[in-house]
Amino acid sequence: MCDNHDRLRSNNKDLQSVERQLDRRRFLKKTSLGIGALALGSLLNTEKAWSSIGNSNGAIDAFTRNKLGLPHHLPKAKRIIYLFQSGGPSQLDLFDYKPKLVDMFGKDLPESVIGGQRLTGMSGSQSTLPVAPSLFKFKQYGESRAWVSEIMPHLSEVVDDLCFVKSMQTDQINHTPAVTFMQTGHQLPGRPSIGSWLSYGLGSENENLPTFITLISKNGKGQPLKAGLWGNGFLPTEHQGVQFRSGKDPVLYLNNPENYDGNDRKKMLDYLSELNTVQHDAYGDPEIQARMTQYEMAFRMQTSIPEVTDTSDEPEHIFDMYGKDSRDAGTYAANCLMARKLLEKGVRFVQLYHQGWDQHIGCPGGVKNKARQTDQPTAALLKDLKQRGMLEDTLVVWGGEFGRTVYSQGQLTKQNYGRDHHPKAFTMWMAGAGVKPGMSYGETDDFSYNVTKDPVHVHDFHATLMHLFGIDHERLTFKHQGRRYRLTDVHGHVVKDILT
Numbered sequence: 001m002c003d004n005h006d007r008l009r010s011n012n013k014d015l016q017s018v019e020r021q022l023d024r025r026r027f028l029k030k031t032s033l034g035i036g037a038l039a040l041g042s043l044l045n046t047e048k049a050w051s052s053i054g055n056s057n058g059a060i061d062a063f064t065r066n067k068l069g070l071p072h073h074l075p076k077a078k079r080i081i082y083l084f085q086s087g088g089p090s091q092l093d094l095f096d097y098k099p100k101l102v103d104m105f106g107k108d109l110p111e112s113v114i115g116g117q118r119l120t121g122m123s124g125s126q127s128t129l130p131v132a133p134s135l136f137k138f139k140q141y142g143e144s145r146a147w148v149s150e151i152m153p154h155l156s157e158v159v160d161d162l163c164f165v166k167s168m169q170t171d172q173i174n175h176t177p178a179v180t181f182m183q184t185g186h187q188l189p190g191r192p193s194i195g196s197w198l199s200y201g202l203g204s205e206n207e208n209l210p211t212f213i214t215l216i217s218k219n220g221k222g223q224p225l226k227a228g229l230w231g232n233g234f235l236p237t238e239h240q241g242v243q244f245r246s247g248k249d250p251v252l253y254l255n256n257p258e259n260y261d262g263n264d265r266k267k268m269l270d271y272l273s274e275l276n277t278v279q280h281d282a283y284g285d286p287e288i289q290a291r292m293t294q295y296e297m298a299f300r301m302q303t304s305i306p307e308v309t310d311t312s313d314e315p316e317h318i319f320d321m322y323g324k325d326s327r328d329a330g331t332y333a334a335n336c337l338m339a340r341k342l343l344e345k346g347v348r349f350v351q352l353y354h355q356g357w358d359q360h361i362g363c364p365g366g367v368k369n370k371a372r373q374t375d376q377p378t379a380a381l382l383k384d385l386k387q388r389g390m391l392e393d394t395l396v397v398w399g400g401e402f403g404r405t406v407y408s409q410g411q412l413t414k415q416n417y418g419r420d421h422h423p424k425a426f427t428m429w430m431a432g433a434g435v436k437p438g439m440s441y442g443e444t445d446d447f448s449y450n451v452t453k454d455p456v457h458v459h460d461f462h463a464t465l466m467h468l469f470g471i472d473h474e475r476l477t478f479k480h481q482g483r484r485y486r487l488t489d490v491h492g493h494v495v496k497d498i499l500t
Contacts (some may be wrong), residue, residue: 021326028211046159051463070201071470076434076500077395078205080465081223081350082194082341083378085370086179087357090419091427093134093367096358096448097147097165100464101133101406107408113449120173122360122409123420129407131447132417135364144438151371154379161382161391162429163498167442168450170423170458172400175358178423180402183229185462192478195349197487198241198469200232201476206346208304210242210297213342213350218246218330219372220355230351234480236290238297241351244338246330250303250309268294308345311337321383323376333377335448340384343394356381360409361418380433390430395468399428406447410468425451428461434500441498459492 065071092098110130123129136149142160155162172178177187184191192200195212204211216229231239244250256265272290303337311326314337319326325333332354339350354374359366378398385391403426404419426445431437443453466473466487473492477484 003180010176048098051071066203068476070203070476072472072475073470074379075468075470076393077468078266078393078433079343079348079350080198080395080397080469081287081343081352081381081382082418083352083374083396083398084183084354085174085357085374085398086220086225086355087175087351087359087402088400088402088404088421088426089103089357089370090134090359090363090367091425092147092404092406092419092448093136093168093363094135094152094371095147095164095429096425096444097138097149098133098406098446098448100446101131104131105133106130106412109447109449112265113445115450117424119171123405124152124407125409128411129405131406132408132412132419133364136368137414142438143367144440146438146440150374151368154376158379158382158431161386161431162439163431163435163437164427164429164440165442165456165461165495165498166333166427166440166444167453167455168399168403168426168428168458169451169455170426173402174423174425175401175421177226179223179229181458182399182401183228184233185459185489189226189228190233191485192235192239192485193230193241194465194489195230195241195351196232196235196239197466197476198349198471200478201237201471202348202469203345205348208297208300209233209345210301211307211341212239212241213351214241214243214353215244215335215338216243216333216353217332220353222355222358224498225353225355229243229353234485235478236286238290238293244309246334251304255302265302293433297442304345308341311341318384321371322380325373326377326380333380336377336381337384340381340388343385343390346387359404359419363404364415364416364417385432393433395435395465396431396494397428397465398430400426403448404425406449422449425449430498436498436500439498441495454497456495459488459489461493462488468499 032219107130109131116469134149136151138147140146141148141155141156144160146159146162146164148159149154170178170181172181172187180189181187183194199211212230217226227243230243232240242251249255276292277287280292294400311334317339322337323333325331326337328334334353335352337353342350354370357367357370382391382396385394385396401424402421405422407420409418409420425448441454442451442456444450445452463473466476473494474484474487477486479485
């Protein structure tokens with residue numbers, strides 16, 4: 001390899017020029033930093049510099065912190081599965097039980113309840129906004145006595161592991177900005193996603209798989225999902241999410257071309273790495289280093305991906321627990337099972353997207369169908385993590401971008417109604433690492449239209465999530481175009497009441 005590199009250098013005058021500049025830059029840069037570091041080291045009391053960081057749960061030795069000084073405090077969560085239900089699930093038909101609505105069937109929603117809130121163009125022109133009680137029956141389950149709809153029978157078995165947040169609020173009423181807001185902390189595209197921030201702040205727990213992986217249920221219908229939702233934004237590109245697909249090629253362009261073996265690929269990457277190293281040392285562009293890291297990861301993934309995506313070794317009772325769809329690669333059930341396998345291999349953040357929760361018409365049938373697809377595998381995932389001892393340090397999140405209205409969009413009948421978007425009161429739930437189990441937090445009015453107690457904004461949700469990973473959301477920042485950015489922008493408070 002050295003002989004080849006020498007021949008490459010001797011035949012390329014531009015490369016020789018770059019290396020001559022590199023020699024001078026390297027000497028000045030490295031020597032000055034080296035001497036300065038030695039001088040600084042002699043002045044500092046290293047024991048105090050690397051003293052422990054204390055918190056109410058004990059101490060974390062600063063030697064365990066990474067180059068960014070993270071974690072800031074002892075983390076409760078090591079990994080996360082975010083089950084994103086795209087489209088806006090109806091909290092009224094799933095978790096936010098409102099029995100008084102039965103007597104108000106068909107009556108116009110009082111203006112005092114609406115309170116001047118913005119309506120979408122899809123129902124804002126209706127002459128009336130008739131109240132539509134849920135067609136589904138609710139019961140209380142578990143020691144926590146949590147209310148759950150009859151269309152979620154499997155989830156009702158694990159309510160004592162869940163922390164329902166019934167007072168979620170967002171600033172957006174339309175899908176694209178609302179989903180972007182929930183996934184990136186900003187309503188306009190271009191910001192880093194949650195998974196990218198965690199990857200940047202905490203790094204990876206494995207060498208052969210990406211830190212952040214996205215799975216999307218196949219044959220999904222509804223609002224489109226864009227790669228920016230799991231993108232790195234202005235963070236280094238190695239922190240972007242990698243989408244796994246169903247089929248023979250889970251990751252595109254990973255397999256070797258025909259008649260091209262692994263040895264050829266390794267040699268090519270070695271030569272490419274040499275060129276990139278020269279370019280990086282000459283120009284100092286961090287994206288060159290990120291590109292090298294991605295090439296090396298892709299090479300290792302050629303071996304790791306076939307193993308981790310093969311579920312044939314799972315016992316029959318696991319498939320039975322997740323449901324029959326778990327044998328069909330790419331379904332929500334199969335992706336839930338895949339998420340557990342990825343966590344076991346050291347992936348830090350697994351994001352599942354399941355589309356189709358946007359029931360403007362035919363809400364009872366639509367939400368029932370979505371519940372059928374997701375209820376059993378979601379409950380199975382929680383049970384599976386718990387029986388493996390993983391739930392105690394794995395955070396599981398379930399929710400969409402907003403909720404649905406109590407009034408019917410379009411025609412209301414005894415057996416059918418539609419529900420429009422509603423951003424000011426909806427339900428999410430969390431389970432696992434550091435979250436109080438068997439709890440319902442926050443309250444809404446009798447119409448599930450306004451939060452009456454303990455509101456939780458999207459920024460608060462993000463701040464709380466980061467806190468569970470040992471991160472102070474105000475301190476994890478990245479300087480971009482002259483300003484320091486963070487996931488929570490300039491907002492957000494940790495919801496301490498839901499934490500253990």
